[in-house]
Amino acid sequence: FSSGPLSGVRVLLTAGPTREPIDPVRFIGNRSSGKMGFALARAFVSAGATVELVAGPVSLATPAGVARFDVETAREMEQKVLDRVTECDIFVGCAAVADYRPEVVADQKIKKNNEQMEIHLVRNNDILATVAALSKAPFTVGFAAETQAPETYAEKKRIAKKIDMIAANLVGASEGGFERDENALTLLWEGGQKRLPLADKGMLAEQLVTLITERYENRYPA
Ligand code: C5P
Numbered sequence: 001f002s003s004g005p006l007s008g009v010r011v012l013l014t015a016g017p018t019r020e021p022i023d024p025v026r027f028i029g030n031r032s033s034g035k036m037g038f039a040l041a042r043a044f045v046s047a048g049a050t051v052e053l054v055a056g057p058v059s060l061a062t063p064a065g066v067a068r069f070d071v072e073t074a075r076e077m078e079q080k081v082l083d084r085v086t087e088c089d090i091f092v093g094c095a096a097v098a099d100y101r102p103e104v105v106a107d108q109k110i111k112k113n114n115e116q117m118e119i120h121l122v123r124n125n126d127i128l129a130t131v132a133a134l135s136k137a138p139f140t141v142g143f144a145a146e147t148q149a150p151e152t153y154a155e156k157k158r159i160a161k162k163i164d165m166i167a168a169n170l171v172g173a174s175e176g177g178f179e180r181d182e183n184a185l186t187l188l189w190e191g192g193q194k195r196l197p198l199a200d201k202g203m204l205a206e207q208l209v210t211l212i213t214e215r216y217e218n219r220y221p222a
Contacts, residue, residue, distance in 0.1 A: 004048020005213050011049045012088035012138070013041050014081060014095035014127065016056030018074040022119060023106035030096045033179050034058030036143070037094035039205035041066045047209050052088070054080045056095055074098050074124040081127050085138065090216060092141040093128035100124060129161040139216045140164050145171040151186050151193070158188055165189045165215055167208065187211055 015037020019027040034055060041053045042063035052067045054077055062068045069084075071077045074097045085091060100121035110117070132140045140163040144154035147170070154168030167185045184198040187208065196207050 002048040002050075004046065005217075006044065006047040006049035006209075009049045009090060009216070010052075010088045011041075011044045011090045011092065012052045012054070012081065012084050013037055013044070013092045014054045014056075014077060014097070015041070016058040016060075017096050018056045018077055018098045018124075019072050020074065020098045020101035020124075021072075021105045022102050023108065023110045025109050028098060028100075028102070028121075030098065031179050032056070032058075032096035034060050034095075035181065035201050036183060036205070037092075038063060039201040040092060040094060040208060042202070043205035043209040046206070047213060049090075052084055054084070054095070074101060074127070078125055078127045078130070081131065085131055085134065086136070088138050089220075090141070090212065091128075091131050091138045092212075093131070094143055095127075096145065097127055098124055126161065128163060132162045139212075139219060141212055142166045144168045147172045151188065154186070155188050164219070165212060189215055 016034030017030045017032040019029050021027045038060045041051050044051045045063060045065040054069045054071055057072055069080050071080055101124055103120045103122045128142045131137060142161060142163045144157050144166055146153045150168035150170050154166045158166040165187060167187050169183055169185045181201055182198055183201055183204055185196045187194050194211060196204055
């Protein structure tokens with residue numbers, strides 16, 4: 001039994017990157033460290049929620065009280081999320097899911113016989129949009145990492161993916177976000193937004209959980 005504003009509320013999160021195999025030794029990946037998602041999982045536990053975390057390949061310890069499922073590819077992440085999503089009230093998609101995967105995965109290591117090579121990629125499903133479109137969709141929260149105009153692009157994504165809230169942040173050479181311990185975010189929802197200035201990801205996660213809780217309670221009054 002736990003106390004706190006989210007006592008009895010079940011939260012499912014995704015975090016980290018995905019890896020899309022090219023052959024047995026190579027993959028397409030991205031720079032997500034998973035730190036924001038893991039900090040969020042910890043903050044949700046502190047708020048009293050029951051927390052499940054679907055994690056891509058990261059080198060982070062599982063926060064106390066969190067049930068963790070490790071996955072590698074976007075399709076594995078999607079499968080695990082769809083397995084667990086009917087058991088959750090709030091879904092937070094924090095993972096940097098690969099948009100594309102190699103259509104064919106070579107079963108032996110590819111040899112460098114040619115000066116050029118091509119890898120044909122196909123789109124991965126959008127896990128967050130899929131969850132938001134479920135007939136019994138949980139309260140859905142996404143992230144938008146952008147290299148320019150983060151609020152503008154994030155608001156477009158929030159509407160296109162039909163999600164309840166989105167956290168926008170700038171990523172790139174000198175910005176927060178990927179591979180860092182600090183970040184700055186703007187959280188947007190229908191009819192409102194709040195800017196959270198540069199802070200440690202743990203602090204930021206606590207602020208995010210407070211705002212998510214407010215909007216969640218607003219949508220499902222006790
Ligand atoms: O469209 P974009 O990839 O920028 O959207 C980012 C948000 O969508 C994040 O919350 C991410 O976890 C989620 N996402 C997803 N499945 C994908 C791509 C993105 O859940 N295939």
